[in-house]
Amino acid sequence: MAVQLTDPAQPHRVPGLRERKKQRTRDALVESAHRLFLEQGYARTTVDEIAAAVDVSQRTFFRYFANKDEVALAILADAEDHFVANLRERPAAENPLQALRHAIVRTWRELGGSPDGRPSSITAALELIQLIESTPTLLAAHLRRITEQEQIVAGILAEREGLDPAVDLRPRVMAAVFGGVLRSAHLSWSAEVESSGSEGMINLIERHFDQLGPALAGDWRPAV
Amino acid sequence: MAVQLTDPAQPHRVPGLRERKKQRTRDALVESAHRLFLEQGYARTTVDEIAAAVDVSQRTFFRYFANKDEVALAILADAEDHFVANLRERPAAENPLQALRHAIVRTWRELGGSPDGRPSSITAALELIQLIESTPTLLAAHLRRITEQEQIVAGILAEREGLDPAVDLRPRVMAAVFGGVLRSAHLSWSAEVESSGSEGMINLIERHFDQLGPALAGDWRPAV
DNA sequence: GGAGATTATGTCAGCCTCTGCCATTCGGCA
DNA sequence: TGCCGAATGGCAGAGGCTGACATAATCTCC
Numbered sequence: 001m002a003v004q005l006t007d008p009a010q011p012h013r014v015p016g017l018r019e020r021k022k023q024r025t026r027d028a029l030v031e032s033a034h035r036l037f038l039e040q041g042y043a044r045t046t047v048d049e050i051a052a053a054v055d056v057s058q059r060t061f062f063r064y065f066a067n068k069d070e071v072a073l074a075i076l077a078d079a080e081d082h083f084v085a086n087l088r089e090r091p092a093a094e095n096p097l098q099a100l101r102h103a104i105v106r107t108w109r110e111l112g113g114s115p116d117g118r119p120s121s122i123t124a125a126l127e128l129i130q131l132i133e134s135t136p137t138l139l140a141a142h143l144r145r146i147t148e149q150e151q152i153v154a155g156i157l158a159e160r161e162g163l164d165p166a167v168d169l170r171p172r173v174m175a176a177v178f179g180g181v182l183r184s185a186h187l188s189w190s191a192e193v194e195s196s197g198s199e200g201m202i203n204l205i206e207r208h209f210d211q212l213g214p215a216l217a218g219d220w221r222p223a224v
Numbered sequence: 225m226a227v228q229l230t231d232p233a234q235p236h237r238v239p240g241l242r243e244r245k246k247q248r249t250r251d252a253l254v255e256s257a258h259r260l261f262l263e264q265g266y267a268r269t270t271v272d273e274i275a276a277a278v279d280v281s282q283r284t285f286f287r288y289f290a291n292k293d294e295v296a297l298a299i300l301a302d303a304e305d306h307f308v309a310n311l312r313e314r315p316a317a318e319n320p321l322q323a324l325r326h327a328i329v330r331t332w333r334e335l336g337g338s339p340d341g342r343p344s345s346i347t348a349a350l351e352l353i354q355l356i357e358s359t360p361t362l363l364a365a366h367l368r369r370i371t372e373q374e375q376i377v378a379g380i381l382a383e384r385e386g387l388d389p390a391v392d393l394r395p396r397v398m399a400a401v402f403g404g405v406l407r408s409a410h411l412s413w414s415a416e417v418e419s420s421g422s423e424g425m426i427n428l429i430e431r432h433f434d435q436l437g438p439a440l441a442g443d444w445r446p447a448v
Numbered sequence: 449g450g451a452g453a454t455t456a457t458g459t460c461a462g463c464c465t466c467t468g469c470c471a472t473t474c475g476g477c478a
Numbered sequence: 479t480g481c482c483g484a485a486t487g488g489c490a491g492a493g494g495c496t497g498a499c500a501t502a503a504t505c506t507c508c
Contacts, residue, residue: 095441095442095443095444096439096444097440097442136368139368139371140364140365140367140368141364143364143367143368143371144360144363144364144367147363147367147407161444161445163444169408169412169431169432169435169439170435170438170439170444171439172408172411172412173404173405173408173432173435173436173439174439174440175408176404176405176407176408177401177404177405177436177439177440178404179404180397180400180401180402180403180404181397181400181401183371183400184393184396184397184399184400187396188393188396207393208393208397211393211394211397212397212401212440213440214394215320215393215394215395215397215398215401216321216398216401216436216437216440217319218319218321219319220319220320220385220387220394221385
């Protein structure tokens with residue numbers, strides 16, 4: 001989830017200088033951190049370096065991000081927000097699995113298709129996924145965030161279907177399954193030698209979804 | 225995975241004093257750490273405290289465990305080993321989903337049923353699961369371990385079915401789904417006010433598995 | 449436009465996790 | 479008994495992270 005630094009109570013007011021400055025500092029920290037992590041690795045980059053790159057004290061860094069993980073994973077927050085929004089907009093006619101699948105594919109397409117001003121939020125996202133898969137510490141933090149997202153997804157699904165998530169287990173099970181499939185796709189993607197861009201990622205996600213039915217089917221014998 | 229400190233090359237030789245001492249130190253560290261974590265919380269317990277409780281230097285602690293997470297999660301290693309062994313022993317006639325389900329249920333029954341000498345490895349495991357769910361740092365580390373386990377599970381499934389895991393996505397998808405279902409069950413269990421023992425856990429796992437089919441089914445309308 | 453209230457930032461001290469290095473001690477074994 | 483390798487302890491230090499306090503920047507209202 002992208003942090004909302006501006007006051008949400010006054011949606012149409014131009015944020016003051018203070019807010020704009022904070023946003024700029026935050027963005028600069030995320031960008032510098034991302035660049036440094038890619039250049040020298042996550043562990044070999046210190047918080048002091050990141051702060052220095054933005055000309056800010058270390059203490060200030062920790063006022064923007066609770067820890068080093070957070071600044072690294074911030075890049076995925078955008079995508080996650082998009083996904084949640086997309087899921088909420090899926091037509092009621094779709095069943096949960098369809099809605100999830102369409103929402104995630106659409107999210108990747110949106111991020112990949114439109115270079116929205118910035119060079120590309122998608123490039124950074126894909127770079128980050130590779131970094132995550134090769135950095136145990138980051139992977140752990142990422143997985144925790146993912147499971148939090150799953151709770152939200154479960155809530156949306158329950159709402160869609162008019163179910164009480166405290167009683168009916170299906171939303172949570174579905175969200176967990178979805179999370180698993182997605183993680184598996186990410187892993188496959190990052191393991192590829194030439195990790196293709198968002199097209200390759202979308203392709204892998206689709207293929208993994210396609211295997212969900214066959215995997216759960218009783219008999220695996222007939223080859224894929 | 226329970227660390228094997230004794231020399232595996234000579235299975236029938238009585239381990240020497242040195243090995244036994246190391247095993248005792250390790251066990252003591254795990255036990256003390258677990259007790260302290262439950263008493264005062266994970267974050268509020270320092271490594272120094274744990275080491276002091278076993279009368280060992282901090283430096284020695286870090287020779288046994290790579291980090292603080294590891295000593296906490298060590299308690300689940302036994303259960304994980306049991307599970308992997310159980311999965312390998314499932315008859316070939318069972319399909320993957322059945323094999324996974326039976327293996328995990330059997331694992332919990334074994335741990336819960338036979339108080340094997342020690343007061344109860346199961347009690348500690350259940351306590352730990354609750355601790356994990358209420359401690360973000362631990363949860364992150366736990367999730368990372370779980371996903372590593374999933375790779376192993378995927379390998380076993382591929383072997384069972386005679387598939388090449390590099391080509392066929394089904395083993396990995398199945399392993400990821402299984403991991404998701406299990407994690408969901410753990411979460412449900414730990415959220416219960418009066419978290420019943422292993423019986424309650426087994427019951428929840430069964431119920432979550434039962435919801436797997438219905439969750440993936442097209443139509444959710446007919447209530448559970 | 450300025451006084452005073454808010455808020456962001458910097459500095460500093462300090463705790464905790466984790467690591468490398470070297471000296472010492474302990475168990476295994478001839 | 480004496481030697482060798484393994485385990486341990488102590489120490490110094492890097493790096494993540496936090497609380498407390500002072501300073502500087504912005505905002506608000508007159």
